[in-house]
Amino acid sequence: MNSIRIITILLTGFLYLLFQILVLKNLVLFGVAFCFLYVIYIILLPLDLKTIPVLLISFFLGLGVDLFYDTLGIHTASLLLIAFLRHRWLMVLVPTGGYEDDLQPSLLNMGFGWFLSYSIPLVLVYHILFFYIESLGTDLFITSLQKIIASVIFVLVMSIIVQLLFYRRRRGI
Amino acid sequence: MLFVLLEAVAVSLIVSSNSQQGSAFFNSSNELSGSVFQTQSNVVEYFSLSSVNKSLMEKNAELLTELEALRRPADSIFIPLDSALFATIQFKGAKVINNSLRLSQNHLTINKGSNHGVKTGMGVINEQGVVGRVKSVSRNFSTIISLLHTDLLVSSKIKSNDVFGSTKWDGLNPEQAKLMYVPRHVVVEMGDQVVTSGYNSIFPEGIPIGTVIEVKPGTDTNYLDITLKLDTDFSKISYVYLVESFQQQELDSLYQSTEISNE
Structure with a gap:
């Protein structure tokens, strides 16, 4: 892992953060579908990145998003959980022949079916935790459920579009 | 281990920011x-x-x-009662x-x-x-x-009969809120104006909050279930x-x- 790769990874994260707080923050479809696209950034981090750097990245990314959303700690807590689960989930989903080391687990590299079975549970866990904490102390179960389902679908569709537009096959972005 | 540590930090942040007047650093006012x-x-x-x-x-x-209505004609006199009221x-x-x-x-x-x-x-x-x-x-x-x-309560009253209650958002629709703690015996009409009560000096008396659009007997309490259409367009x-x-x-x-x- 050379320094150029590290810088690229951090820079991508920063771009995701900027895009999230300046554009996507104001985008809520039908009042229920939120677009937390930056979750995809954690999901698409290269495979050879160990859990500890992923946790640190997601802590600071989550804190950054929280700062601008006024939801102190909620994004961070949810993002940390999927950063923690990511490696284990990847180990479960090892394809025959194993992973190539520095690959991104993206749609183009791994195929459509694999990517969906990899990302849907993680994105779902993220949204369930986020909206659960967010609605603690209220009786908004049905609303939260609507928000969770709509947001997961929206984020996945957006992530597929973003990957097709901006990501390249094989390495790097 | 690191996960547990960071998650604990995040949870403590959530808890600490839950109070209505939190610290100024970790939110959008920094x-x-x-x-x-x-x-x-x-x-x-x-x-x-x-x-x-x-x-x-x-x-x-x-x-x-409003100013026109308050303007005094030239032949009137005006005696201030108590300057503390102004x-x-x-x-x-x-x-x-x-x-x-x-x-x-x-x-x-x-x-x-x-x-x-x-x-x-x-x-x-x-x-x-x-x-x-x-x-x-x-x-x-x-x-x-x-x-x-969902945590903010605004002390409010119904303009027509001065019955007071608390306005609280129920988290569902950003155009509607609930008026709580209005007892069942009070007659509330559709279209009644709800304004701030002025009891706690956060808001002056009479600032509009919303209009009553639905009145139902509350299911499990002694209070009416009143839905307001908010006057403020938050979008x-x-x-x-x-x-x-x-x-x-x-x-x-x-x-x-x-x-x-x-x-």
């Missing part, structure tokens, strides 16, 4: 996020200028009419640079802070009605708990007024010494 939002709103504000102009015009016309409230204008309305706990950010005399706990209104309450203040920015926040807020009450400190210390919690 200088960094404030300046980002300021830049963003400098770009975006041009798109809403015409609607802002329109609402200011309407408010101006309304105020002019000028207990002052308004400050501010621009909203960040707003949310789809979460269950929504906040706004404005471009005035402690440098401009904003303090935590001040009421926030706009020309349509109640907006919220200042949560935390930095030097140049403040975070406001929106009325669309279009661009400028707000901060309410500074010169009596608030005195009232607060009085309530504190008598152990009355007031919302």
Whole structure:
């Protein structure tokens, strides 16, 4: 892992953060579908990145998003959980022949079916935790459920579009 | 281990920010996020200028009419009864640079802070009605708990019969809220105006909150289940007024010494 790769990874994260707080923050479809696209950034981090750097990245990314959303700690807590689960989930989903080391687990590299079975549970866990904490102390179960389902679908569709537009096959972005 | 540690930090942040007047650092009123939002709103504000102009015009016309009614004819005399009754409230204008309305706990950010005399706990209104309450203040920015926040209670009363209750958002629709603690024997008509009560000096008396659109007997309590249509259009807020009450400190210390919690 050379320094150029590290810088690229951090820079991508920063771009995701900027895009999230300046554009996507104001985008809520039908009042229920939120677009937390930056979750995809954690999901698409290269495979050879160990859990500890992923946790640190997601802590600071989550804190950054929280700062601008006024939801102190909620994004961070949810993002940390999927950063923690990511490696284990990847180990479960090892394809025959194993992973190539520095690959991104993206749609183009791994195929459509694999990517969906990899990302849907993680994105779902993220949204369930986020909206659960967010609605603690209220009786908004049905609303939260609507928000969770709509947001997961929206984020996945957006992530597929973003990957097709901006990501390249094989390495790097 | 690191996961547990970081998760614990995140949870403690959630817990610490849950109080209504949290620390000023980790939210949208700190200088960094404030300046980002300021830049963003400098770009975006041009798109809403015409609607802002329109609402200011309407408010101006309304105020002019009111002023005309208050203007004394030349042959009248005017004796002030007690100067303490005058000028207990002052308004400050501010621009909203960040707003949310789809979460269950929504906040706004404005471009005035402690440098401009904003303090935590001040009421926030706009020309349509109640907006919220200042949560935390930095030097140049403040975070406001929106009325669309499931923890914020606003002391309010029904204008026609002076029955008071508390307005609280139920987290469902950003155009509607609930009026709570109105006993069953009270007759509430559809279309009744609900305004601030003025009991706790955060808001002056008579600031519009909403209109009653639905009255149902509450299912499991002694209170009516009243739904309001909010007067404030939270999706279009661009400028707000901060309410500074010169009596608030005195009232607060009085309530504190008598152990009355007031919302």
